[in-house]
């Protein structure tokens with residue numbers, strides 16, 4: 001039971017990590033890695049043409065998150081300390097969610113058509129909130145650095 005809780009805690013903690021990393025690191029001293037993810041923002045093309053499907057330097061951040069998860073998993077199994085394994089599972093599930101929502105659903109870098117059908121109420125809000133960061137109408141829009149947690153106003157309209 002505690003292990004299931006660890007998966008959830010690690011998962012939601014990763015949303016906080018992703019938010020702070022996006023805000024302070026990616027739009028801070030590692031902007032040079034993140035810049036190419038914003039390169040199309042100024043072009044008023046349709047949303048599915050916003051990002052290119054080629055490799056972005058920004059993708060390096062997936063490695064940055066994958067490495068600690070892999071190390072935790074290896075250590076957890078080798079010293080037989082399962083909490084590390086479950087924390088690693090939480091981190092990995094978050095990374096997978098991020099990839100599916102951010103890269104597949106929002107930026108459509110992979111063509112997985114069934115994923116695009118009728119996004120639900122919450123999914124629509126996630127998409128609106130993230131696109132507000134890419135195409136801000138004001139400074140508050142731009143400050144939307146999280147993925148799953150965002151201002152309630154994105155549930156409207």
Ligand SMILES: [Zn+2]
Pocket residue numbers: 022026027034038133
């Ligand atoms: Zn950004």
Ligand SMILES: [Zn+2]
Pocket residue numbers: 037102107130134
């Ligand atoms: Zn994006």
